[in-house]
Amino acid sequence: MDNFKILIPDLINAFIETFQMLGISLTCAAVFGIPLGLFIYTTDRGLFFENRIINSISGFTVNIIRSVPFVILLVLLLPFTQIAIGTTIGPLAASVPLSVAAVAFYARLVEASLREIDHGVIEASHSMGASPFQIIRYVLLAESMPGLIRGLTVTAISLVGYSAMAGIVGGGGVGDLAIRFGYYRYETNVMITTVVALILLVQGVQSAGDYAAKKRDHT
Numbered sequence: 001m002d003n004f005k006i007l008i009p010d011l012i013n014a015f016i017e018t019f020q021m022l023g024i025s026l027t028c029a030a031v032f033g034i035p036l037g038l039f040i041y042t043t044d045r046g047l048f049f050e051n052r053i054i055n056s057i058s059g060f061t062v063n064i065i066r067s068v069p070f071v072i073l074l075v076l077l078l079p080f081t082q083i084a085i086g087t088t089i090g091p092l093a094a095s096v097p098l099s100v101a102a103v104a105f106y107a108r109l110v111e112a113s114l115r116e117i118d119h120g121v122i123e124a125s126h127s128m129g130a131s132p133f134q135i136i137r138y139v140l141l142a143e144s145m146p147g148l149i150r151g152l153t154v155t156a157i158s159l160v161g162y163s164a165m166a167g168i169v170g171g172g173g174v175g176d177l178a179i180r181f182g183y184y185r186y187e188t189n190v191m192i193t194t195v196v197a198l199i200l201l202v203q204g205v206q207s208a209g210d211y212a213a214k215k216r217d218h219t
Helices: 002-042 052-067 070-076 078-085 091-115 119-127 132-169 173-183 188-216
Strands: none
Touching: 002 052, 002 091, 002 132, 002 173, 002 188, 052 091, 070 078, 070 091, 070 132, 078 091, 091 132, 119 132, 132 173, 132 188, 173 188
């Protein structure tokens, strides 16, 4: 029990690092994932920016990133992380591969949400003289907003698991703490505490995402 009390500051710092990684990568997912998903969708066949070559290249690139297991992606991006951040250790460095994975993952969810929109609504807006960018803003994004929020929620939950893996390569956070103390030092109480805290975090994210999606759902 006394050892556990000594580890409380480490636990707090680990969760601060985890939140830092989640915050950076989730922000990148929203900022870059939505435009990328829109780009893949609008360059598909029958839409106003149709370009099969560009659509195939962008879709193929996203699929490559998504097909690589995150632990391997961490290692593959170490040279790029070193150039971009100046280090490969710590939560900020771990945020680089996390952000890359999050953008690719969320872009596909954005595309899937956009494909659920009735194509007749898009055609009706176009026939009324709306420009492509007006259709994107007032039709595509507005109609798909509940799906976009749910997709971002799924991405956030996936990133919780990814951030725990980041501890393997010195990314810090809960994963690093669980490995150093819960695994190598056989501190079972630390492992149990981190698991319970992560479960509560995931439940909180899911509840907040469901509530936000219902608020934006007009059906």
